[in-house]
Amino acid sequence: MAEPNAEERDPEAVSRFVEGFAAQLVEAGMQRMPARVFAALLASDSGAMTSAELGEQLQVSPAAVSGAVRYLAQQHMVSREREPGSRRERYRVHSNQWYEALTNRDAVLKRWELALRAGVDSLGPATPAGRRLSETLAFFEFVDGEIAAMMERWRAHRETLFGDGT
Amino acid sequence: MAEPNAEERDPEAVSRFVEGFAAQLVEAGMQRMPARVFAALLASDSGAMTSAELGEQLQVSPAAVSGAVRYLAQQHMVSREREPGSRRERYRVHSNQWYEALTNRDAVLKRWELALRAGVDSLGPATPAGRRLSETLAFFEFVDGEIAAMMERWRAHRETLFGDGT
DNA sequence: CGCTTCTTTCAGAAATTTGTGAAGTTAAGG
DNA sequence: CCTTAACTTCACAAATTTCTGAAAGAAGCG
Numbered sequence: 094m095a096e097p098n099a100e101e102r103d104p105e106a107v108s109r110f111v112e113g114f115a116a117q118l119v120e121a122g123m124q125r126m127p128a129r130v131f132a133a134l135l136a137s138d139s140g141a142m143t144s145a146e147l148g149e150q151l152q153v154s155p156a157a158v159s160g161a162v163r164y165l166a167q168q169h170m171v172s173r174e175r176e177p178g179s180r181r182e183r184y185r186v187h188s189n190q191w192y193e194a195l196t197n198r199d200a201v202l203k204r205w206e207l208a209l210r211a212g213v214d215s216l217g218p219a220t221p222a223g224r225r226l227s228e229t230l231a232f233f234e235f236v237d238g239e240i241a242a243m244m245e246r247w248r249a250h251r252e253t254l255f256g257d258g259t
Numbered sequence: 260m261a262e263p264n265a266e267e268r269d270p271e272a273v274s275r276f277v278e279g280f281a282a283q284l285v286e287a288g289m290q291r292m293p294a295r296v297f298a299a300l301l302a303s304d305s306g307a308m309t310s311a312e313l314g315e316q317l318q319v320s321p322a323a324v325s326g327a328v329r330y331l332a333q334q335h336m337v338s339r340e341r342e343p344g345s346r347r348e349r350y351r352v353h354s355n356q357w358y359e360a361l362t363n364r365d366a367v368l369k370r371w372e373l374a375l376r377a378g379v380d381s382l383g384p385a386t387p388a389g390r391r392l393s394e395t396l397a398f399f400e401f402v403d404g405e406i407a408a409m410m411e412r413w414r415a416h417r418e419t420l421f422g423d424g425t
Numbered sequence: 426c427g428c429t430t431c432t433t434t435c436a437g438a439a440a441t442t443t444g445t446g447a448a449g450t451t452a453a454g455g
Numbered sequence: 456c457c458t459t460a461a462c463t464t465c466a467c468a469a470a471t472t473t474c475t476g477a478a479a480g481a482a483g484c485g
Binding site: 102103106107109110113114117118120121122123135136137138139140186188191192201204205208209211212215216220221222225226228229231232235236239243246247250251254255 | 268269272273275276279280283284286287288289301302303304305306352354357358364367370371374375377378381382386387388391392394395397398401402405409412413416417420421
Binding site for chain 1: 461
């Protein structure tokens with residue numbers, strides 16, 4: 094490991110992390126470009142980058158950045174800021190926001206639950222298959238409830254780790 | 260909704276559920292064919308199907324089934340059984356096993372943590388980016404711990420819902 | 426042992442996804 | 456208003472992924 098220095102960022106080290114972490118996100122099902130953009134933002138010091146900066150860091154066209162950012166914003170994983178002076182836009186990860194968003198896979202769970210309910214209904218609650226689906230559904234409903242509580246505990250735990258992070 | 264009857268399964272209703280649920284899984288990042296196979300197994304009465312049955316239900320070649328099943332087995336989402344008599348193989352979802360497996364996205368978390376640690380290390384723990392990555396890392400470590408506890412609570416909760424399901 | 430039945434592997438065709446360049450749109454600043 | 460700097464959209468080319476058919480590989484059964 095190189096000696097990390099707060100003064101100078103080694104672009105290569107940054108890039109290694111960005112591409113490596115993005116690759117993991119991709120393997121978990123995220124699209125490549127959003128993953129790379131997100132990783133780049135995570136690895137930036139300010140937590141925010143312009144479209145141009147992202148394009149240069151990742152060696153991609155403005156169009157690609159635009160598409161990726163649109164996706165990330167929809168998922169609430171980044172927010173857009175207009176800097177007052179210019180029509181230049183900055184994309185930002187809020188330290189917390191982002192894993193809150195990751196938890197917003199709630200939405201995914203909700204859709205799964207919907208599909209399962211339809212299945213139970215049409216296959217019949219009393220059939221073996223219906224019972225299996227019911228149990229699966231019950232599991233997701235349970236998880237839904239637990240996640241909220243877990244995030245609450247995380248916030249508390251976070252305090253003890255990092256002090257009051259506004 | 261048709262009147263579900265324990266005696267006769269409506270193939271169309273089954274198919275509707277299978278394709279619908281699979282679509283949701285796909286949208287969440289799962290590959291199409293594994294998702295369809297998995298959904299088909301979930302919707303089967305016995306919880307197990309042969310390659311031929313899966314092929315017919317899903318209208319795909321044996322090769323496609325083979326590939327999907329290999330993937331699902333690696334993810335511990337199905338298990339393979341050889342029925343003693345024949346060289347025919349059956350693929351099964353254990354009612355519990357499957358969401359336990361879904362929780363095995365632990366493995367995913369672990370890899371994320373690894374990548375994040377590398378990032379903290381090479382960018383420097385004292386840099387702003389390093390601190391952001393550290394916090395993210397701490398979050399995942401926290402979640403890791405919570406998940407085990409949550410599954411414990413689920414098992415207990417499950418008892419209260421379904422009684423003792425061996 | 427060889428036949429038969431099932432599964433797996435593999436090369437390639439088809440479909441889908443992904444990223445680009447170029448034109449289009451919006452809004453700041455003169 | 457007009458110019459200009461940015462972002463976005465769109466059609467298309469390239470790369471990747473996905474599924475198939477065919478051939479090869481196991482394993483029961485006669």
